[in-house]
Amino acid sequence: xxxxxxxxxxxxxxxxxxxxxxxxxxxxxxxxxxxxxxxxxxxxxxxxxxxxxxxxxxxxxxxxxxxxxxxxxxxxxxxxxxxxxxxxxxxxxxxxxxxxxxxxxxxxxxxxxxxxxxxxxxxxxxxxxxxxxxxxxxxxxxxxxxxxxxxxxxxxxxxxxxxxxxxxxxxxxxxxxxxxxxxxxxxxxxxxxxxxxxxxxxxxxxxxxxxxxxxxxxxxxxxxxxxxxxxxxxxxxxxxxxxxxxxxxxxxxxxxxxxxxxxxxxxxxxxxxxxxxxxxxxxxxxxxxxxxxxxxxxxxxxxxxxxxxxxxxxxxxxxxxxxxxxxxxxxxxxxxx
Amino acid sequence: xxxxxxxxxxxxxxxxxxxxxxxxxxxxxxxxxxxxxxxxxxxxxxxxxxxxxxxxxxxxxxxxxxxxxxxxxxxxxxxxxxxxxxxxxxxxxxxxxxxxxxxxxxxxxxxxxxxxxxxxxxxxxxxxxxxxxxxxxxxxxxxxxxxxxxxxxxxxxxxxxxxxxxxxxxxxxxxxxxxxxxxxxxxxxxxxxxxxxxxxxxxxxxxxxxxxxxxxxxxxxxxxxxxxxxxxxxxxxxxxxxxxxxxxxxxxxxxxxxxxxxxxxxxxxxxxxxxxxxxxxxxxxxxxxxxxxxxxxxxxxxxxxxxxxxxxxxxxxxxxxxxxxxxxxxxxxxxxxxxxxxxxxxxxxxxxxxxxxxxxxxxxxxxxxxxxxxxxxxxxxxxxxxxxxxxxxxxxxxxxxxxxxxxxx
Numbered sequence: 001x002x003x004x005x006x007x008x009x010x011x012x013x014x015x016x017x018x019x020x021x022x023x024x025x026x027x028x029x030x031x032x033x034x035x036x037x038x039x040x041x042x043x044x045x046x047x048x049x050x051x052x053x054x055x056x057x058x059x060x061x062x063x064x065x066x067x068x069x070x071x072x073x074x075x076x077x078x079x080x081x082x083x084x085x086x087x088x089x090x091x092x093x094x095x096x097x098x099x100x101x102x103x104x105x106x107x108x109x110x111x112x113x114x115x116x117x118x119x120x121x122x123x124x125x126x127x128x129x130x131x132x133x134x135x136x137x138x139x140x141x142x143x144x145x146x147x148x149x150x151x152x153x154x155x156x157x158x159x160x161x162x163x164x165x166x167x168x169x170x171x172x173x174x175x176x177x178x179x180x181x182x183x184x185x186x187x188x189x190x191x192x193x194x195x196x197x198x199x200x201x202x203x204x205x206x207x208x209x210x211x212x213x214x215x216x217x218x219x220x221x222x223x224x225x226x227x228x229x230x231x232x233x234x235x236x237x238x239x240x241x242x243x244x245x246x247x248x249x250x251x252x253x254x255x256x257x258x259x260x261x262x263x264x265x266x267x268x269x270x271x272x273x274x275x276x277x278x279x280x281x282x283x284x285x286x287x288x289x290x291x292x293x294x295x296x297x298x299x300x301x302x303x304x305x306x307x308x309x310x311x312x313x314x315x316x317x318x319x320x321x322x323x324x325x326x327x328x329x330x331x332x333x334x335x336x337x
Numbered sequence: 338x339x340x341x342x343x344x345x346x347x348x349x350x351x352x353x354x355x356x357x358x359x360x361x362x363x364x365x366x367x368x369x370x371x372x373x374x375x376x377x378x379x380x381x382x383x384x385x386x387x388x389x390x391x392x393x394x395x396x397x398x399x400x401x402x403x404x405x406x407x408x409x410x411x412x413x414x415x416x417x418x419x420x421x422x423x424x425x426x427x428x429x430x431x432x433x434x435x436x437x438x439x440x441x442x443x444x445x446x447x448x449x450x451x452x453x454x455x456x457x458x459x460x461x462x463x464x465x466x467x468x469x470x471x472x473x474x475x476x477x478x479x480x481x482x483x484x485x486x487x488x489x490x491x492x493x494x495x496x497x498x499x500x501x502x503x504x505x506x507x508x509x510x511x512x513x514x515x516x517x518x519x520x521x522x523x524x525x526x527x528x529x530x531x532x533x534x535x536x537x538x539x540x541x542x543x544x545x546x547x548x549x550x551x552x553x554x555x556x557x558x559x560x561x562x563x564x565x566x567x568x569x570x571x572x573x574x575x576x577x578x579x580x581x582x583x584x585x586x587x588x589x590x591x592x593x594x595x596x597x598x599x600x601x602x603x604x605x606x607x608x609x610x611x612x613x614x615x616x617x618x619x620x621x622x623x624x625x626x627x628x629x630x631x632x633x634x635x636x637x638x639x640x641x642x643x644x645x646x647x648x649x650x651x652x653x654x655x656x657x658x659x660x661x662x663x664x665x666x667x668x669x670x671x672x673x674x675x676x677x678x679x680x681x682x683x684x685x686x687x688x689x690x691x692x693x694x695x696x697x698x699x700x701x702x703x704x705x706x707x708x709x710x711x712x713x714x715x716x717x718x719x720x721x722x723x724x725x726x727x728x729x730x731x732x733x734x735x736x737x738x739x740x741x742x743x744x745x746x
Binding site for chain 1: 380384387388390391392393394406414415416525526528529530532533589638684686689690691692694
C-alpha cells in the first residue's frame with residue numbers, strides 16, 4: 001500500500017523577501033524536485049521583473065523606454081497591461097511608477113525624510129501610470145518623460161506566487177501553500193484530512209496576536225502593512241506606504257488584507273486598499289470577483305477594524321468590527337485578470 | 338582557428354553588444370519581420386522564446402515537439418495560436434520561416450540542425466554543439482555547404498561583464514594567464530518533475546539530461562559555458578584532456594555522472610580545470626582566471642578582479658633592513674587565501690544587458706545584416722569538441738589528445 005503524503009517545506013530568498021513553499025509529497029526526493037521547479041520559476045520571474053538587477057527585462061525597459069519604444073515579451077507586456085489596468089481601476093491608488101516619490105521620501109534607503117517642495121514637484125512629474133504608453137500592436141513600452149521608471153514590487157511577488165502554484169499543479173501536487181514573505185500567499189487545495197489551510201491575520205505591531213483566522217482554499221490572501229516602518233516628523237507619524245495620488249505617505253491605516261482568487265490581484269489591490277481606505281477601497285473590491293477585505297485603522301495603540309464581505313469566510317476576533325455594506329456591483333464584477 | 342582569429346572575433350563582439358542594447362536591430366520595414374520556428378520548446382527553449390520576443394520585429398511561426406503539453410506552454414508564451422508540428426520535417430516544410438531555434442536533447446542536435454540548414458534557414462542551436470565529435474563536424478560542414486548563419490546558445494559569450502573581463506585580460510591587467518579553474522556546483526538532483534502515471538519512456542524524455550542516449554551530462558550542459566570562456570582566454574581550443582567522474586550520490590537510475598572533474602591542457606602550456614558536483618553549492622557557478630599579476634572571478638551576474646602583491650618590495654623597506662637589521666626565527670610564510678575586497682567590473686549603461694537578450698538580439702541582427710554571428714559554428718566547434726572529448730576521457734579513463742580527433746573544416 002502506498003504510504004500517505006508527507007508535508008515538506010523549503011524557503012529561499014527571492015524578490016527582496018523570503019519565499020516559503022509548503023507542499024505534500026510522497027517522499028523527500030520528489031519534494032526536492034518539486035521545490036526546485038517551483039523556485040526555478042520564481043527565480044525566472046525575478047530575473048525578468050527585478051529592478052535591482054541590471055540584467056532584468058524590467059531594468060532594460062527602464063534604461064531605454066524614455067528614449068525609444070521598447071519591445072518586450074508577451075508575458076512582461078501582459079503584466080504591464082494588468083498593472084496599468086489596476087491603476088485605472090483603483091483611480092491611481094495602485095501605481096507602478098511610484099518609485100521617484102519613494103526615492104524623494106528616502107524610503108529606498110530604509111529611512112524617511114520630508115522632501116523639499118522642489119524634490120516633491122520633480123518626483124511628481126515622473127509619477128503616474130498615464131506616463132506609460134503601451135502599444136499592443138508592436139508590444140512596446142514607452143515612457144512619456146525621462147525619470148519615469150517602473151517598479152513592479154507591489155504586484156510581481158503575487159504574480160510569482162501564481163506562477164509557482166501553476167508549476168506545482170501541473171506537476172501533480174495535491175496540496176501546497178506558497179508564501180511570499182508572508183505578505184502574499186496562495187493556498188492550493190487543503191492538507192490531507194482538512195478542508196482548508198489556516199491563515200492568521202495578526203494584530204498590527206504584535207504578530208503573536210490574531211485578529212482574524214481565515215480558512216483558505218484555492219484562493220490567495222495578501223496583507224499590506226505599515227506598522228513595521230514608521231518615521232516621525234513634526235509630531236506626525238508617516239508610514240512607508242506612499243499614496244501616489246498626492247505624493248504623501250498614507251496616514252491612519254495600519255493594515256489591509258484582501259482575499260481573492262489569485263495572488264496578482266491580492267498583491268496589487270491589498271496595496272490599493274491600504275492607500276484608499278475602507279470607503280473607497282470597498283467600492284474597488286466590489287469590482288473583484290470573490291473579494292473580501294479587512295482593514296485595521298487608527299494608531300498602533302488604538303486600532304479599529306473595518307470589514308467588507310470578510311464575515312463570509314472568517315471570524316474577526318474582536319467581535320466589534322465595523323461592517324461596511326457596500327453592495328457588490330451586480331454586472332460590474334470583473335474577473336481578476 | 339588560430340589565436341589571432343580568436344582575438345579578432347572577441348574584439349568585434351563589443352560592437353555587436355552596443356547595437357543589441359540600443360535596439361538598432363529593429364526592423365526598417367514590415368517585411369523585415371523575422372519569423373522563427375523552434376524545435377524542442379522545453380524549459381530552455383521556452384526561455385529562448387521569451388527572450389527572442391523581446392527583440393523588435395520577431396514572431397514565432399511554428400512550434401515543433403514530440404511531447405504534447407509543450408504546445409500549450411509555448412503558445413502561452415507567444416499568446417497566439419502559433420502553428421504546431423509533431424514532426425520537424427513538417428515544420429521545415431512551412432514557407433514563412435527565416436530561422437529555427439534547435440533546443441532539443443543534445444544527441445538530436447545534428448539531425449535537426451543539418452535539416453534546418455539544408456532547408457535554407459539560419460540556426461540558433463542550443464549548446465553544446467553535438468554529442469559526438471563527428472556530429473560536431475557534420476554541423477560545421479552543413480553551415481559551410483549551405484552558407485546559412487549558425488549561432489550557438491553559449492549566451493555568456495555575449496555577457497557584457499564577460500566581454501569587459503576578456504578585454505582587460507587581453508590588455509594584460511592580470512599578467513600572463515596560466516590557469517582557469519571553473520566550477521558549477523549545485524545541491525540538487527538535476528531532475529525535473531514528471532507527471533503522475535508517466536511511463537519510463539516519458540520520464541527519459543523529460544529527464545533526457547540524465548541519460549547517455551541523449552546527453553553529455555554535466556560537462557555538456559554546464560561545462561560548455563566555462564570551456565568556451567577558457568577557449569577565449571587562451572585563444573584556442575585545448576589539445577589534451579583527462580577526466581574523472583561517477584554516479585556516486587544520486588543512484589536513481591541515471592546514466593550521466595552526478596559529479597565530474599576534467600582537466601584540459603592548452604597549446605601554450607595553460608590549464609583549465611572544470612568541476613561540476615550536485616551535492617554542495619558553496620562555490621556555485623564561477624570561473625576563476627589566474628594570471629601572474631592578478632585574478633578575475635566571473636559569475637552569472639558579475640566579475641571581480643583581484644591583484645597579486647606587487648614584486649619587488651619597495652626601496653623604503655629595504656632601507657629599514659639595512660639600518661635596523663633583520664630578525665631571525667622559524668621559517669614562516671603565510672599562504673592564507675586572500676579574503677579582502679576586489680575590484681568590480683562595471684559595465685557602461687549602454688552596454689548593460691542580460692546574456693540571453695544580447696545573444697538573441699545579436700542573432701536577429703546577424704540575420705538582418707547578413708553578418709556572421711559572433712558565437713558561430715567555429716566557436717561552437719571548439720567548445721563542443723572539448724565537451725565530447727572531455728566525456729570520452731571520463732568514460733574511457735584515459736588521456737585524450739585532440740589532434741587525433743580533429744580535422745580541417
